[in-house]
Structure formats: C-alpha cells, structure tokens
Amino acid sequence: ETPIDPQAVHPSGDSLTLDLTTRDIGVPASLINGSALEVLGPAVEAFSTEIQIKGALDTRSADVEALTAWRDGGGTVEVASIELQWNTLRITANGTLALDGELQPVGSFATRIAGLEDFITAMEEGGVLSSSDASIARITLAVLTRASDDGGPPRAEIPITLQDRIVRLGPVALIQLPPIVWE
Incomplete structure (x- = not known):
C-alpha cells in the first residue's frame, strides 16, 4: 500500500486545486x-x-x-509543479494537460531532469528505445544539460509532450500509451 498524504484540496468555483505528496511508491514491473x-x-x-x-x-x-x-468548455489541468525523486533520476516540471477530440490526454511540460543518462541506457538495453533513438536522446541531452545553480548534479531542461498517446522527450518518442476507454 502506498502512503498518500493529500496536503490540501481547494474547490473554488469552476476549478479544483490539489496538493499531493507521497513517498516510497512501488513501481509495478509491468509498468516499466x-x-x-x-x-x-x-x-x-x-x-x-x-x-x-x-x-x-x-x-x-x-x-x-x-x-x-x-473539454468543449475549455477544461484543462494546470500542473503548477511536479517533483519526482527516483534513485539518481530527479525531475521537476510544470505544464498543461487537456483532452483531444477522442478524449485522450494531450499536454506539454517544461521539464528539468537530472540523472537521465542511466535511464536512457537502461531503456536502450531493455529494448524500449532503439539505438538510434537512444543516440538522439543522448545528443539532445548533451546539448540541453547545464550545471546546476544549487550545486546539485547537472540537469537538462527538456520539453515533454503528449500527443496522439505518444510521450516525447524533446524530439524523441519515448513510449506510446494505451488508449483510455471511457465508459
């Protein structure tokens, strides 16, 4: 069981704000x-x-x-912040999600990532990324990586997009998500 500690839920007119913090989330082997x-x-x-x-x-x-x-009324999910810490991988992001014409999620995020090199290698070795896509990801990462202002590890500022159920890290397609079937 994953301990989830919602810090606050703030309904306000036609919007709802949610702050959520959780720790030690088990990752199912079937997911990655x-x-x-x-x-x-x-x-x-x-x-x-x-x-x-x-x-x-x-x-x-x-x-x-x-x-x-x-969706037709302009509904969106505004993500003010996301922070993830998973071993050497550190991600912070903000962005917007919405639903496309087929009610599938679409979105765009400004993302800061540290520790991505090991993840790219693991995805390549696991056959999730082709050698050419992994090479493109490494080149993109090298171009976008900067020293951290806070003394932490170098990090890349990379856009992450979701469109047509494909998650892209910069120009590299990472994964195609299964369709969401709404009932």
Missing part, C-alpha cells in the same frame, strides 16, 4: 522494463504535485458526456 527497474530501483522515493483542474467538471461521474462537456 526490467533494465530501467534495475537502474532506478523498485520504488519512487518521493513524488509531489500541485494541480488545478480548470473548467466546470461533473466530478460525480467521469463519463464520456461529462468529459466532452468539460
């Missing part, structure tokens, strides 16, 4: 390949986020009609 689990370990040490769901959303049901009305 074995090579990445070997490098990163079986648990995310810490995860926190602050999100605001904007737009009138009927939270009593997440059915197709309610989600379509929310």
Whole structure:
C-alpha cells in the first residue's frame, strides 16, 4: 500500500486545486522494463504535485458526456509543479494537460531532469528505445544539460509532450500509451 498524504484540496468555483505528496511508491514491473527497474530501483522515493483542474467538471461521474462537456468548455489541468525523486533520476516540471477530440490526454511540460543518462541506457538495453533513438536522446541531452545553480548534479531542461498517446522527450518518442476507454 502506498502512503498518500493529500496536503490540501481547494474547490473554488469552476476549478479544483490539489496538493499531493507521497513517498516510497512501488513501481509495478509491468509498468516499466526490467533494465530501467534495475537502474532506478523498485520504488519512487518521493513524488509531489500541485494541480488545478480548470473548467466546470461533473466530478460525480467521469463519463464520456461529462468529459466532452468539460473539454468543449475549455477544461484543462494546470500542473503548477511536479517533483519526482527516483534513485539518481530527479525531475521537476510544470505544464498543461487537456483532452483531444477522442478524449485522450494531450499536454506539454517544461521539464528539468537530472540523472537521465542511466535511464536512457537502461531503456536502450531493455529494448524500449532503439539505438538510434537512444543516440538522439543522448545528443539532445548533451546539448540541453547545464550545471546546476544549487550545486546539485547537472540537469537538462527538456520539453515533454503528449500527443496522439505518444510521450516525447524533446524530439524523441519515448513510449506510446494505451488508449483510455471511457465508459
């Protein structure tokens, strides 16, 4: 069981703000390949986020009609912050999510990542990334990595996008997500 400690939920008009912090999140082996689990370990040490769901959303049901009305009314999920610590991988991000015409998530995030080199290698060794995509990721990472202002490890500032169920790190397609089937 994952201990989740919601710090605050703030409903306000047509929006809802959620602050969430959790620690020691077990990562199912089916979610990520074995090579990445070997490098990163079986648990995310810490995860926190602050999100605001904007737009009138009927939270009593997440059915197709309610989600379509929310999307058509300009509904978005504004992610003020995400922080993840998983072994050597450190990620901070902010961005926006919405739903496309097929009610699949789309989004864009400004992301700062440290410790990505080992993760790219693990994804390549596990067959998730081809050698050419891993090479592109390494070149992109080398160009975008800067020394940290706070004395921590160097980090890259890389856009992460989600469109057509494909998660991209800069120009590199990382993973295709299965479709969400709303009922």
